[in-house]
Amino acid sequence: MLIITCIKQVPDTTQVKIDAVTGTLIREGVPSIINPFDAHALEESLRLKDEYGFKVVAISMGPPSAEMTLRRALALGADDVILLSDRAFGGADTLATSMLLSEAIKRLSVHEEIAMVICGKQTIDGDTAQVGPGIATRLKYTQLTSVDRIENIDIQSRRITVRCKFEGRYEILESSLPAMIAVLREINRPRYPTVPMRMMSQEAVIKTWDNKIMRLNENTVGLKGSATAVKRIFSPDRAMGQILGGDEISNPDDAARMLIDKLVSKNLLSLQ
Amino acid sequence: MNEKKKIRKPLGVARLIEGKCILCGARCQSICPKHVVTMTEQGEPVIDISLCTGCKKCITICPSQALEIYFTSEQEKILEQIARDQQETLLHEEEPEALEKPRGHDEYRGVWVFVEQINEEAAPVSWELLSVGSVLAKQLDVELCAIVIGEKVEQLCHLAFTYGADKAYLMDDPIFRYYRTEPYFKALCYLSKKYKPEIMLIGATGVGRDLAGAVATELNTGLTADCTGLAVDNERRLLMQTRPAFGGNIMATITTERSWPQMATVRPHTMHMHERDTSRQGEIVNEKLDMYEEEIATKVIEIIERKQSGEVDITAADYIISGGRGLQSADNFRLLKELADELGGVVACSRSAVDAGWMPSEHQVGQTGKTVRPKIYVACGISGAIQHLVGMQNSDILSQGKLKP
Amino acid sequence: MSAQIPFFTTLFAVAAVFFLWSCYLRFSLVLLGKPDDRFSNFSRRFANMLLYAFGQKRVVTRSYPFGLNHSVFFWCFLILLIANTEFLLHGLFPGYISLSHLPEGLYFALALVFDIVSFVALLAVVIALSRRWFYPPEYIDARSVDAFVILGLVATLMLAFFGMHGSEIALGSEGAAAFMPVSNFVGSFILAGAPVNMLVAMVTVFFWIHAVTLLLFLDYLPYSKHMHILTAIPNCFFRSIEKINTQLPEEFKKGNSYGVGQVDQFRWKDLFDSMSCTECGRCSDNCPATLTGKALNPRLLIHDIKMNLLHNGKLLKSGRAPDLPLIGGLKEGSIADDVLWACTTCGACMEVCPVFIEHVPKIVYMRRHQVEMKAKFPEELLTLFDNMENRSNPWGIIPAERGRWTSETVAPLFEKDKTEFLFFVGCAGAFDTRNKRNTLAITRILDKGGVSWGALGKDEQCCGDSLRRLGNEFVFAQMAKQNVKAFKDMGVRKVITQCPHCYNTLKNDYRQFGGELEVLHYTELALQLVESGKLAFKNKAELGKVVFHDSCYLGRYNSIYKTPRELIELATGHSPLEMERAFERSFCCGAGGGRMWMEESAGNRVNLERVKEALKRQPDTICVCCPYCVTMMEDGLMDLKVSDQVKVLELSEIIETALK
Known part of the structure; x- marks a missing residue:
């Protein structure tokens, strides 16, 4: 087999x-x-x-x-x-x-x-x-x-x-x-x-x-057999890393809150 | 003078713009009617300009606008010649045939959303899809329908209405107790063939992608996976599906132009979920699939909640809270565990933590440990030595915390 | 006596035939090995033999004072070899051969020498016995039966010698009595007044004791570790003329087998090595793996090769398959997988071995078999091998990132016919944030010294050191060929390296692949620059007490010991502190031989052992000369929670500070 x-x-x-x-x-x-x-x-x-x-x-x-x-x-x-x-x-x-x-x-x-x-x-x-x-x-x-x-x-x-x-x-x-x-x-x-x-x-x-x-029908394979078409290609906006709680924040709680806000705003975290 | 009339206006030849090709898989070669495109070992096109007729087919098909038309020096000369003889009437080569512009198919109408459920509870992505689906349906001026398949799941139809569905197709049968490809796939195909939607959205979950791939093949239509953005081109009734490709390094907008329904799976958490409108009502259409349990080859033997399985697999986790030497004791790992549990993630660690006996070695990330690709990687008390970094460099978001003793 | 002649002749004949047969059985096994050129350059080999075998150079220097006792044995043995030959010949042809037939002066002199030497030998036996009994060294099986049997036999021989000559002196039949102080003491004091017929009988009895013991000794030799009496001297002759800092390449051809997975796949010299081992244990006593509780013990490894050969020899000779596996079995004579992977290839074993056994190449050849024929190796190495093959660096970082070790200045690229030196940055120097600091420091040294240099940027490829030591010769050979070709195409002749592993690979391994490069470690170049006045230390680096750690691949592999020390002295104003184990005896950081890329779960950590040793000198700074050592030592300090008090600096960083 x-x-x-x-x-x-x-x-x-x-x-x-x-x-x-x-x-x-x-x-x-x-x-x-x-x-x-x-x-x-x-x-x-x-x-x-x-x-x-x-x-x-x-x-x-x-x-x-x-x-x-x-x-x-x-x-x-x-x-x-x-x-x-x-x-x-x-x-x-x-x-x-x-x-x-x-x-x-x-x-x-x-x-x-x-x-x-x-x-x-x-x-x-x-x-x-x-x-x-x-x-x-x-x-x-x-x-x-x-x-x-x-x-x-x-x-x-x-x-x-x-x-x-x-x-x-x-x-x-x-x-x-x-x-x-x-x-x-x-x-x-x-x-x-x-x-x-x-x-x-x-x-x-x-x-x-x-x-x-x-011996396949050429309209069923390759580009001609494809149902989808790529219209446009572009680069995603990817931001650089960021240091939270640097000089401006001395309190770890604030830094943590900022981090959580960021994550929630990016839909990576949900607070229920 | 007559001779000059016969000069054809050159159409130019195609060429590759350096650095723009994305190795899409030889679309240009495939579409070229004259077979003048060959591909390099790398996968970039090489165009034989002596045979190129300048038909522009490759230029239209190229997803990254990497091809352009230019004129060879001989053609330039001819162009100049033509310019000099401007007064003369020129023989126009007919414009290259434009790609047929579809305007939708009259038979196919409506936006469908598959409501994924387990144990009579819907996956949140289904509601996200209804939210985005209602926007699309409004733009196209059609109905938004929820597809609810399961056993004793009628209440999900009512929930779907509150998220924006106008109608729900319900298939309620014990054979749908658990998700299995065979009955679900048959059910969805049956509904689609019968009611002909123009857009069908499915959550890009494990189940959703299992189902969508099979359905699209059976319906012989296009399917775009794991979309993160959806919009419609009103005029042509096209669903513009945007998704990451090349490991997220580029974004591509994809359409399905000549077959229906236009199908897409959509990545969870990428679509905004609307507030529920509990006053909304809708119509439930009951359907039945002619299928019996005995005909289904696949049997569900057991379903194990991942949390209860006791297995920790850091390589597949979406959220990882990782600790290192800086944590100073095994006790402190309990804090990480609490956070991980809260997020539905797992705890990982650097080698020092394993050496110190604070964590078992299957949690180790790095050169000699495991390679992880989570959405979020939180490193606590880890110095970031290269041996550790190489194990987590493919995470989507990194967060590093220094600990104050 | 004449009635005894036929009896003695028979006994002698039987013993001699047995001895020769035993030797044949054993040494013919050596011929099962593959060819190896160990005869070229005869004069140098002969000199080596004189220095190391007859001079006992390594025996004495590496194990004081007991090494001295061994050289006493050795010389007594050589001298008594003459005495005993005479004894045997005299026994066979009593009428014709005897010392007493010699001219009187020579006879007396020999008698004196033999008598005294025999006594010295007896004393040496007493010393050896008491050491083994009362103060057995930890690293060897000191109280083995084998050792006591041999010492017993030697003692019996000496006692019989004195007994026989003493009796003769008492009888008055020994002409040289006055020149034999010990025998004379026995004859004149102990046996004085004994009845004549008893003395006559004693002569005969002692003669037979002496004869039987001697022949027993002879026949026992091939079956004991004392076989080295026969093999050690030739093994010094056959020793590698060059320093062993590389391994031999493989020929990749269809149908070939790679590495050593069966004992007859070793070269004959490797097999001869196994029979030359004196089981003295110096290798194990210096091995970082053995000393930190790993499975590897170099002495046992060599012993297992010998036992495997003895076990399978007969089968192999008759062309049949061996029934005891060389690798992976559990019995004596089979080497466990863990043993092979524990080696850091630091070379300490080979540095101390008195008979020049070549441990590291054997281990690498066996690793080759595991990797190339069996694809069986520690799991972690799979990542390493794939990363090396696909991305030419151990971490699998994108090759395009390689040129980005500097952000402050743009590193000059090597230009053909313009640039003099290629600066080969190495993977650690190019990718590892910590070690990028050294890379930058080196570029500043080069710039200050006015050196014409350039790097290859993102086109640099890994040298492949780890692959070669780990036995992945196939991929290593591909990388070596590519690099050698790239160097040739670019017109590179002189190379500066940061990492001692790159240094050794480019300098010694690549020669096998046609690389003709003048390779300098940056420390060598820096010192040259200072000596030629191109580089001046304006300041003294204030680093407190600096202790220096030798890198194996710079020190033992390439004999660079003084250069870094001189540079430290120039840069700080003080010569560095030395650890207990330094120079040739230096102790590995634990990362060599591909160990950097493996887990270290058995026993203690090598780097901790070394860091603890460094801390005994209470340093403020540990100076190292290798990116691996930087990582290992820093890790060790962190584990011991003293990284706040003690810093690890690469020598380049110290030099840079002094140049500012």
């Missing part, structure tokens, strides 16, 4: 800054990395491989340079990787992305039964958390999101038990396979690749599926 894990190569957004003067994005030297959530999804897939003997296939949609991310997946122990890359796939929003990914997964399911699709909850560049549910809906798989622990898998009866983490509560859910599982960062700690595996992955030929292979 297969576990498909969806990973995305993203710019390391913590290194992206906006030039306060010109309002342009400073991303000089910003490297591409594996989306951190997806690193946990991959790790969970590999952990389940170690425990239950699944075969793990990592798929990624992106430009040819996204190969790097898939090589990392190979180095960590994925059995196979597939890059979905085509001019027609570019500019996709979550609707078009989930379309392409689910079609690719369908192709894989022809040869082998799929137990799970494991995704990171969201990407750090888009932060949408929508691709996972999109895939589950299109494939009619069980949808389990915000998973912070896979408690049990019963392969015989095709059942799975997970723990989901929602606001203020954990939910233990039991459901059926195949399932799409979107995981949180807390679920595990990704492993480190060994050198022989790294060397193997550097030499591996990465399978690329373009639209000649996928």
